[in-house]
Amino acid sequence: MSSRDKILAKIAQNQPEFSALPDLKGLGNVYESPAQQFKTILEGIGGKVIEFSDWSEIKSFVKEHFEANSRIISTLPELAEIAELNWAENDPHTLENVDLTIIKGHLGVAENSAIWITESLLKQRVSAFIPQYLAIVLDAKSLVSSMHEAYAQIGMEEYGFATFLAGPSKTADIEQSLVLGAHGARGLTVFLKV
Amino acid sequence: MESKVLEHSKASEVFNKDKERVGWHDETLWFVRSKRDKAAHNIPDWELLRSTASSIKHNVLSNMHDYLVEFEKNALANGVHVHWAADAEEHNKIVHGIIAKHGVTRMVKSKSMLTEECHLNDYLSKNGVEVIDTDLGERIVQLRDEPPSHIVLPAIHLKKEDVGETFHIHLGTEKGNKDPQYLTEAARHHLRETFLTRKIALTGVNFAVAQTGEFVVCTNEGNADMGAHLADVHIACMGFEKLIPRREHLGVFLRLLARSATGQPITTYSSHFKKPREGQEMHIVIVDNGRSTQLAREDFRNSLKCIRCGACMNTCPVYRRSGGHSYHNAVAGPIGSILAPNLDMRKNADLPFASTLCGSCSNVCPVKIDIHDQLYKWRQVIVKEGYATTSKKLGMGAMTFTLSNPAIYQTGGKVGRWFMRNVPFVVNNGLNPWFKNREMPEPPKESFREWYLNNKKS
Numbered sequence: 001m002s003s004r005d006k007i008l009a010k011i012a013q014n015q016p017e018f019s020a021l022p023d024l025k026g027l028g029n030v031y032e033s034p035a036q037q038f039k040t041i042l043e044g045i046g047g048k049v050i051e052f053s054d055w056s057e058i059k060s061f062v063k064e065h066f067e068a069n070s071r072i073i074s075t076l077p078e079l080a081e082i083a084e085l086n087w088a089e090n091d092p093h094t095l096e097n098v099d100l101t102i103i104k105g106h107l108g109v110a111e112n113s114a115i116w117i118t119e120s121l122l123k124q125r126v127s128a129f130i131p132q133y134l135a136i137v138l139d140a141k142s143l144v145s146s147m148h149e150a151y152a153q154i155g156m157e158e159y160g161f162a163t164f165l166a167g168p169s170k171t172a173d174i175e176q177s178l179v180l181g182a183h184g185a186r187g188l189t190v191f192l193k194v
Numbered sequence: 195m196e197s198k199v200l201e202h203s204k205a206s207e208v209f210n211k212d213k214e215r216v217g218w219h220d221e222t223l224w225f226v227r228s229k230r231d232k233a234a235h236n237i238p239d240w241e242l243l244r245s246t247a248s249s250i251k252h253n254v255l256s257n258m259h260d261y262l263v264e265f266e267k268n269a270l271a272n273g274v275h276v277h278w279a280a281d282a283e284e285h286n287k288i289v290h291g292i293i294a295k296h297g298v299t300r301m302v303k304s305k306s307m308l309t310e311e312c313h314l315n316d317y318l319s320k321n322g323v324e325v326i327d328t329d330l331g332e333r334i335v336q337l338r339d340e341p342p343s344h345i346v347l348p349a350i351h352l353k354k355e356d357v358g359e360t361f362h363i364h365l366g367t368e369k370g371n372k373d374p375q376y377l378t379e380a381a382r383h384h385l386r387e388t389f390l391t392r393k394i395a396l397t398g399v400n401f402a403v404a405q406t407g408e409f410v411v412c413t414n415e416g417n418a419d420m421g422a423h424l425a426d427v428h429i430a431c432m433g434f435e436k437l438i439p440r441r442e443h444l445g446v447f448l449r450l451l452a453r454s455a456t457g458q459p460i461t462t463y464s465s466h467f468k469k470p471r472e473g474q475e476m477h478i479v480i481v482d483n484g485r486s487t488q489l490a491r492e493d494f495r496n497s498l499k500c501i502r503c504g505a506c507m508n509t510c511p512v513y514r515r516s517g518g519h520s521y522h523n524a525v526a527g528p529i530g531s532i533l534a535p536n537l538d539m540r541k542n543a544d545l546p547f548a549s550t551l552c553g554s555c556s557n558v559c560p561v562k563i564d565i566h567d568q569l570y571k572w573r574q575v576i577v578k579e580g581y582a583t584t585s586k587k588l589g590m591g592a593m594t595f596t597l598s599n600p601a602i603y604q605t606g607g608k609v610g611r612w613f614m615r616n617v618p619f620v621v622n623n624g625l626n627p628w629f630k631n632r633e634m635p636e637p638p639k640e641s642f643r644e645w646y647l648n649n650k651k652s
Contacts, residue, residue, distance in 0.1 A: 002278070003278045003279060003280040003284060003482075004278035006280060007278055007280060007434070007480075007482045007486060008259055008262060008263070010482075010486040010487075011258045011259045011262065011434070011486050011489060012259040013490075014486055014487070014489040014490035015255060015256055015257070015258045015259060015489055016255060016256050016489075016492070016495065017256060018253075018256045018257060019249070019252045019253050019255075019256040020253060021249070021250060021253045021439060022245075022246050022249040022250060022253075024246065024442065024443075024445070024446065026239070026242060027239055027242060027243060027246060027445075027446065028239065028445075029237065029238060029239065041459055045458065045459070045462075092423060092424055093390055093424060096386075096390055111237075111449070111459065112449075112459035112460040113459065114459075114460050114464070119471075124423075125419070125422075125423040125471055126419070126420070126423035126424055129416045129419040129420050129423060129463075130420065130423075130424075146445070146449075147444075147445035147446075147448055147449050147460075148442070148445040148446075150445065151441060151442045151444060151445040152442065154441070156406075156441070159466070159468060160468055160469035160470075160471060161465070161466065161467055161468065161469070161471065162465075162466040162468075163419070163463055163464060163465040163466060164448065164460065164463075164464040165462065165463055165464075166459070166460050166461070166462055166463075167462050168462070169414065169415055169416040169462055169463075170414050170415070170462060171330045171331075171378060171414060171415050172347075172456070173329070173330040173331035173334065173347065173348070173349050173378075174330070174334075174349070174352075174354050174357050174374040174377055174378065175222070175352075175353060175354045175357075175374060176222055176225065176226070176347075176350075177354070177374035177375075179374050179375050179378040181378070181379075181382065182330055182378060182381075182382065182414065182415035182416065182417070183328070183382060183385060183386070183389070183415045183416040183417045183420050184415065184416025184419065184420065184462070184463065185416075
């Protein structure tokens with residue numbers, strides 16, 4: 001008998017009497033202003049929210065905050081003027097010297113400022129993790145209050161990889177002192193379309 | 195590392211020699227516990243969330259067989275290789291087999307308590323494979339040749355001076371520089387180089403979804419993602435109890451995990467791995483290693499609901515004052531003390547006694563495991579099975595004898611009070627375990643029985 005069959009047989013024999021799943025009704029807060037809550041939480045964990053209505057505002061923000069020789073990549077054709085767009089087919093290791101990645105997020109969650117991003121928006125899975133800084137463009141209309149609402153929207157969506165991303169990479173492994181920029185992006189800016 | 199395993203109380207004595215450090219350790223963990231409280235109180239539905247999570251996990255335990263079959267079927271359909279390991283040895287062999295097949299001798303690993311439980315690093319190093327742990331805390335303790343002392347905060351027993359010295363020796367940082375920002379930056383550069391050059395990455399699994407065959411890995415640092423997305427081969431190792439039924443249940447557990455662990459609203463990255471990326475190979479190793487035995491123990495099976503947040507450790511007065519290493523087990527603290535006897539009852543017989551049974555662990559547990567009740571029940575099992583230490587057996591024997599002989603009990607009390615009053619140094623010394631770290635109380639003038647007999651008539 002294979003280990004698989006042995007393990008499964010022992011589990012079948014030892015598992016307790018069936019107990020039904022609870023329903024998830026009544027879970028999750030509803031925020032009056034999800035955008036305000038999202039912003040408060042994100043700033044609390046070291047991120048930044050910049051509201052915008054026109055792409056030119058993002059371009060000037062980036063030009064102002066990043067030096068001219070910075071390597072900036074994006075998946076958004078609207079930003080062709082300031083960012084490389086043709087990197088999706090390259091080996092992911094070639095992204096090691098990226099200073100800033102600008103991608104889009106599907107939806108944001110007010111309760112914890114997490115942003116849902118699937119592989120189709122990342123192009124390369126590592127693109128959100130490897131750059132020194134990360135910026136995510138998010139529509140304010142896509143904000144939901146809770147993780148339960150978020151998963152209700154995600155439903156059975158198909159993806160190879162997806163992530164809930166909240167704030168910059170961080171660690172407190174040295175004496176509980178918070179340091180931003182452990183292995184992933186040192187900073188996260190969310191451009192919120194209003 | 196395990197040349198000589200001290201039992202918990204002895205190891206705690208060693209830990210308690212440095213009073214200042216114990217005080218610091220205690221306060222640091224209490225600070226984390228306080229952050230957890232704040233985060234929990236910000237969520238009006240917190241208690242409902244806990245009971246829902248507990249019920250979902252109960253359903254999982256009761257339907258484990260079918261969920262595992264469903265998970266395997268979906269993972270295979272996603273193009274993932276699925277392996278089954280009955281015990282730690284088989285787990286290590288499977289992982290090594292995958293590495294050897296690719297002719298590789300170096301691997302990066304993000305945090306996985308399961309691989310600690312299986313002593314994978316030792317096994318691989320004996321087989322000529324170099325493993326680099328990439329979680330900052332884990333890398334620190336790895337460089338020091340120590341095991342993690344906490345499942346979420348692996349280097350919580352160390353001060354920044356210790357880390358500065360370790361990094362100076364191994365990573366060439368400036369001597370005497372203990373600035374966390376500087377040290378983290380040094381680790382970032384060192385590990386970036388590692389991520390970029392390793393072909394195989396191993397990660398743990400926080401949750402595995404039966405309905406979709408995907409698994410979720412949570413980190414704050416981004417090390418699991420950096421490793422997995424740059425490697426040609428991704429190996430994910432999980433105890434079978436990591437399963438949850440449906441994707442929507444992630445909403446419940448992701449809300450609980452980070453808030454319970456560190457007081458954060460969610461970890462920075464909650465990554466959902468469903469299919470290997472193009473050209474990549476993905477493996478899942480499902481491990482039993484005693485879990486199916488625990489599943490049969492009615493009193494103890496709830497321990498398999500654990501989501502490894504570490505809240506019970508941060509709140510535990512014994513853990514905070516004895517340190518993770520005193521538990522000589524991959525998972526320390528209250529939860530470790532109810533999991534460990536199932537792995538090896540003889541070796542871990544001391545752990546269920548490393549508790550005051552105050553119940554704080556059960557009160558903070560996000561999946562409502564009755565931890566302190568289980569600690570109490572394990573004590574009974576351990577004594578019944580004959581694994582209690584000789585001193586404990588002698589003590590309990592003497593207790594049984596005294597308590598079942600009223601005359602001896604009365605005389606004993608009288609003698610004890612006389613000694614405490616007239617020659618206190620007989621009890622106030624290091625030979626009396628009750629004197630350690632505390633003063634003996636003033637002895638009462640008379641026992642309750644004497645008082646009652648004297649006052650009954652009036």
